[in-house]
Amino acid sequence: MKLRCAILDDYQAVALKMADWSSILDKVEVKSFQHHFNNEDQLVKAISDFEIVVIMRERTPFTEAIFEKLPNLKLLVTSGMRNASVDLNAATKHGIVVCGTASTSEAPTELTWALLLNLARKITKENNEFRTNGLWQSTVGSDLYGKRLGLLGLGKIGSRMAVIAQAFGMEVIAWSQNLTKEQADKYGVQLAKSKEELLETSDFISIHLVLSERTQGLVGRKELQLMKTSAYLINTSRAAIVDQDALIEALRENWIAGAGIDVFEIEPLLDNHPYRELPNVLATPHLGYVSERNYSTYYRETVEDILAFLDGSVLRQLN
Known part of the structure; x- marks a missing residue:
């Protein structure tokens, strides 16, 4: 049998x-x-x-x-x-x-850059306007060259992010609870003095940490309020690293420019979830490893x- x-x-x-x-x-x-x-x-x-x-x-x-x-x-x-x-x-x-x-770590790295580039250059919005409303150039995109990428985590994926960012001419700063200057120097990355410094000074912030008791809720209301109003947050790691209610508030109140999100606390995402409606959210259905x-x-x-x-x-x- x-x-x-x-x-x-x-x-x-x-x-x-x-x-x-x-x-x-x-x-x-x-x-x-x-x-x-x-x-x-x-x-x-x-x-x-x-x-x-x-x-x-x-x-x-x-x-x-x-x-x-x-x-x-x-x-x-x-x-x-x-x-x-x-x-x-x-x-x-x-x-x-x-x-x-x-x-492999390549697939989630590539998706993270897809979200970051899309947010910076408003690709989804411009594509929708191009197809449905007949508009021709309705936004002005953000440059990557000369901007600062803040990496929360410099492991397998975070280190790949750093190398690619440098190819775009970006300055890279990183922080995690155990990150050392020796590790940061290995990838030509500035070690942030604190999580707060990274949040306050970065134009794009990307999360690449393992979810644990120490990282759960690592980015909350206080942390989101430290970010620049022109900054973007990208999370392709784990949803619970960011306080979800605080992020929704930050996006509704425009504390930050927007967010690229690939991970959610409940998957598939509920039909009535605010992420489905917020105009400054670029979301994908957990495609990082797909x-x-x-x-x-x-x-x-x-x-x-x-x-x-x-x-x-x-x-x-x-x-």
């Missing part, structure tokens, strides 16, 4: 096309779900008979309450080697192996993880 494998949140219906699944199909029946399960009951009902579940990082949380209701689940595979929405201790408690896959290269890697290594599990071994175990 074959095992059953569920692929969740395959929004674009590409999971089975992005990798060769043939090596496991003699032992595993694979089913892809394109729609998101909005609540725990829907999820459990849909996958209760599956021994293997494949998830895309942080689209569907797996908590202890869910693990308790899935006695057949033996293997959970997530994209990436970190998934804050999976309770690894609970998985271990219930005898479930959790495995990951590789993930690229052909990343998806090919995710699903190829997912097949490898499942094949190893079938053979009695484990690859890229997270718990």
